[in-house]
Amino acid sequence: MPMASIDDLTPQEIGEIKYLLAHGELQHRIAARFDINAGRISEINTGKRFAHIPPAASANGATEH
Structure with missing residues (x-):
């Protein structure tokens, strides 16, 4: 099955x-969780994509370190 786009x-x-x-x-763990390429997570992280969307107040299933 191909990765999600x-x-x-x-x-959200x-x-x-x-x-x-x-x-x-x-980043690679987030990519695996959302089934997308880690490079796309990097683009979100640097603001190259979706800069207009703010971070959520929390994440579903997020684990605290």
């Missing part, structure tokens, strides 16, 4: 990704 992510999921990044989760 970054365009398949909802604004993008907010969760930003939350996880801000809380130190590793």
